[in-house]
Amino acid sequence: MTITARIDMREQNPLEALQQFFAGILKLEDITAILVPQRLPTKNTIMPTLVTDASFLERVDPLAPSFPMNAARIASRLTRKPMGGKVAAVLRPCEIRAFIELVKLKQARREDILLISVDCLGALQNREYSKFAEQNGTESTLRFYKNVIGGNINEMEGVEFATACKACEYPVSENADIQIGLYGMKAGESILVKSQTEAGDHILKKMNLSEINEPPSRQDAIKTLISQRTGYRDEMFVKTREASDNLDKMTAYFSSCVNCYNCRVACPVCYCKECVFVTDVFNHDPYQYLQWATRKGIIKMPTDTLFYHITRLAHMSTACVGCGQCSNACPNDIPLMELFRTIAHKTQKIFEYEAGRSLDEKPPLSEFREDEFKEVVGID
Amino acid sequence: MSDFEPTIVAFFCNWCTYTAADLAGTSRLSYPHNIRIIRVMCTGMVDPQYIIKAFLEGADGVLVSGCRPGDCHYINGNYKARRRIKLLKEILPQFGFDQQRLRLTWIGASDGIHLAEIMRTFAGQIKALGPSQTKLKMVI
Ligand code: SF4
Ligand code: SF4
Ligand code: SF4
Ligand code: FES
8 A cells, every 4th residue: 555645835835845745754653864965054066965953954854956976875774784773765766776776785784774865956066065055955846846846947948957967757755665755746835755665655644635536637747847857858869979989989989098096996887896907917017018008108097997997897887877976076087877778778787777766686697598699699 | 910829828727727728738739829728616706806817918818617517516606707708798899809809608628629729719719800909009
């Protein structure tokens, strides 16, 4: 049985309504702490916070178009061992999908966590966000929410969504325990709350909410959004393929890469504790560089740039959730998400896999079937 | 073009294909000398990284070869290797590598003759494809 309910806003303020709802959850004896994005008091910056006292939820803001990091990593830190309590985590859909990948990689546990997703309104690149939020961040969030839900996107002049968000066809999470719905609800009036698992049911039952039927406008709004996003995504695939389909183009694509490896640090699903590229294996002997240079007369320094990126694709593209944090983290604005998603789309397809879709599907490279891919074996 | 001698890197599993290569050697079967054999314990340990490195360093072809189904000494390394090869055959062509340059075979320990044939065929095919771009150009 699922529970679908409505939370009404006061003074058209969704943030206050969410704050009340989260405080209500935190007060339940089932929940010990809540992980939720908040505006930090010192600066207009949104960061995940772990809260145990409901009076510290005043600055809750999961709607701001700010996505400083993929918090699946944080959720993994909190759940990799029993924490002695249960945490409710308010995450974006792509964070939930990354979290599910981490559970499958045994770097997180699903047991002690209640996943709460808020419909994702999209985000800006990090640098853009601070310009957007200026002095009064909360005001800017309310304006942003109204414009996106009210469909007045064009009123947000000068605001450019991150490419990852423009191409994201999962604005609503289907596998959170509790889904908080914004799309298809009247802007400034109410928010939808829906349980999608038994654990979610259990919590919502205790909250005395006013139950409703999901308004049909909601599924329509979601459908329209997904089809726009998918269209954008497919165009992006075509352009990206065109921009990288031979060695020269790949060299151009990555020519400003300085091997800082920020992209893999920011990536929620690049799973190694210690990436081989930062180990001594890649601290080559000085003589080795000279030898390489001598062979062709020239090498680009630092070396191993393409080696790193192609290897990363081979290691983790089947788990890529398209969150765009790689692009966000690159100091030289290399369109990483575009390339990683383009390849990931193909690699996930051959294994009939979709990153973050379900806990029941094993990561493709950790299993096999005896009677598959016969065409890749043999030479004749 | 005709004097192009391809460089082929071959990852052979210790228990089957490498033994077959040994057998081919002791039986004085000839196979192309431009195949550089790297002995690994199982094809299941060939990280895609090794193959990518070989190509970026200028290998014109890469051959991975291990035990037949059911014979892998680590039970299923060969099946896992097949998924990785499938994966690379999906990724590498996106960047202009011909997927024909990467091959997987399963050759038993007593199949020295078959192995020598396979190596000759593969070398011939790679020769026909011509040198890999990574051999001719700077790779960043
Ligand atoms: S690039 Fe590969 S080795 Fe490095 S962290 Fe990612 S998965 Fe691990
Ligand atoms: S590769 Fe980029 S888009 Fe894909 S999961 Fe990692 S950070 Fe997100
Ligand atoms: S973040 Fe950018 S510069 Fe740094 S390693 Fe990744 S692509 Fe290269
Ligand atoms: S031992 Fe030969 S393929 Fe695994």
